Amino acid sequence: MQLALYGYSLPLRQPLTFKGERLASREGLLVCINGQWGEIAPLPDFSTETLAEAEAESLACLVALSRGEKVSPKLPSVQFGFDCAQRPWPNHLPAPLPPYPLLQGAPRKLIETLSTADWQASSPSRLKLKVARYAIAEELALIEQLAAKLPFTKLVLDANGGWTREEALRFCERLNLNQIDYLEEPCATFADTIAVAEATGVAIALDETLSRREEWYCHPQLKALVIKPTLIGSLSACEALVQRARAGNLCVVISSSFESDLGLGLLSRLASEWAPNEPPGLGTGHWLTERVTTATGEVMTENVHCLSNMESSA
Numbered sequence: 001m002q003l004a005l006y007g008y009s010l011p012l013r014q015p016l017t018f019k020g021e022r023l024a025s026r027e028g029l030l031v032c033i034n035g036q037w038g039e040i041a042p043l044p045d046f047s048t049e050t051l052a053e054a055e056a057e058s059l060a061c062l063v064a065l066s067r068g069e070k071v072s073p074k075l076p077s078v079q080f081g082f083d084c085a086q087r088p089w090p091n092h093l094p095a096p097l098p099p100y101p102l103l104q105g106a107p108r109k110l111i112e113t114l115s116t117a118d119w120q121a122s123s124p125s126r127l128k129l130k131v132a133r134y135a136i137a138e139e140l141a142l143i144e145q146l147a148a149k150l151p152f153t154k155l156v157l158d159a160n161g162g163w164t165r166e167e168a169l170r171f172c173e174r175l176n177l178n179q180i181d182y183l184e185e186p187c188a189t190f191a192d193t194i195a196v197a198e199a200t201g202v203a204i205a206l207d208e209t210l211s212r213r214e215e216w217y218c219h220p221q222l223k224a225l226v227i228k229p230t231l232i233g234s235l236s237a238c239e240a241l242v243q244r245a246r247a248g249n250l251c252v253v254i255s256s257s258f259e260s261d262l263g264l265g266l267l268s269r270l271a272s273e274w275a276p277n278e279p280p281g282l283g284t285g286h287w288l289t290e291r292v293t294t295a296t297g298e299v300m301t302e303n304v305h306c307l308s309n310m311e312s313s314a
Helices: 051-066 076-086 107-116 136-149 165-173 190-200 235-247 261-274
Strands: 002-018 021-033 036-040 126-130 154-158 180-184 204-206 222-227 251-254 305-311
Touching: 002 051, 021 051, 021 076, 036 051, 036 076, 036 261, 051 076, 051 305, 076 235, 107 136, 126 136, 136 154, 136 165, 165 190, 180 222, 190 204, 222 235, 235 251, 235 261, 251 261
Parallel strands: 126 154, 154 180, 180 204, 204 222, 222 251
Antiparallel strands: 002 021, 002 305, 021 036
């Protein structure tokens, strides 16, 4: 049995801020088990574990595997990586639908970008915009500009639980819902999110609620589950959410957490398997300026840092 763990650090096209933490590069791990790869990349301030903790558990799991033992990682990102590296992937998956673009940044800068962008020839059917980061008036102005520039594009708004119930109500009451596909996690609690949906009529989606494994229920205003396997962890837990979504007639969106190109490829395969008719939320790749794989999907081990490489007859 061939077992290896590598570390990567990929520069971001521009620094990004996640819940107050500013990142200039994305760091993670790649695990290889008998030639099959997985990615372990906890996202700062969203994952419950740090990269150092994930590395420690990954190394311990590889040592256990080398002894012929079964392993059951506890940390979500490690669960995801090891599950992918040991999964019997289906042979014939449909071609994945192209992911929809992601916009985030200062509204004024994005409005300037919009004035020069030429999307008319290939207007995306859906566009995702991060909200609850700047003044409500500025974000609403940006949404109006987007709606005017892209009249046939549905907007997915993602607040990452950033508003109080009162702030979310103030935002949604001034929002033109005609072009809004849904609003992800307006508030930090499911009760507040449902209250906002009921008061304003906005369609909502769950994301962080799923990653935190909190209680939720189907509701007429609930439209989609946004499943982030890196944050949720085991693929069996993700599949359980997919089944629950189907039972509730909800859309399933497989979404990224700023993984490398290898991780995005794995998520794309899961999207083809679990939600073949829904474009995945995998538009984070353009933020990274470098890759860990070749155009044919081979990992460039010379460009990543080897943390462990062992062979076992177990």
